[in-house]
Amino acid sequence: MKKASILLAHGSSDANWLAPFATLKQHIASQLPSDTPLEMAYMELAEPSLLATVEKLVRQGHAHIDVLPLFFAAGRHLRKDVPNMLEQQQQQLTQQGFSYHIELHPPIGQEPEVAGAIADIVVRQLS
């Protein structure tokens, strides 16, 4: 089964906001096996959009897609908007004959390693 992954950020109309995500995506991709597709996508206000990226991967034949949110916390966007968007899209693509599983992971900012790294930085900056 072909698998692919998407790093999801909120998105912004400000190019200064977007730039670090491209850098982060390159850093992560360099540590993955070369046959593991990794895409950067945005929920709103920036391209490529999450839905366009999912559709591209599905049409390429990926049957499992992991969506990893680069968010600190899950609010309305990650608990409602994004699941609804993905579900509606999946209904449409299923009607077109595509079959895939898509998994929306918890926000990465809540993983203990990230919280720990933030704590370390703050403690160091304030010491």
Next chain:
Amino acid sequence: MKKASILLAHGSSDANWLAPFATLKQHIASQLPSDTPLEMAYMELAEPSLLATVEKLVRQGHAHIDVLPLFFAAGRHLRKDVPNMLEQQQQQLTQQGFSYHIELHPPIGQEPEVAGAIADIVVRQLS
């Protein structure tokens, strides 16, 4: 000189979004010396606001305030809105006889440790 620090998050009207920041703040505060005040504040949509928190600390006699943004990247908010808000407030408080230095740090998401932790998590989740 009395110093204090503020963790700054974007803010949301969604309590589910806010909860992890309170947890993170407690985790960080527990690693700091007990005489180092640390406050959690929000740019918009949630209380306490950044400006109310700064004013409280200044009126308590803190002459140096570090503002540490819990953001992944610096867009218009961190490059323009927040510096402008802080500068206007400082002019007002200076006219009232208060004197303090306030330092807005780069977004914490761009520190190498955080980027590294995110990369580690993604690589592990996808392996």
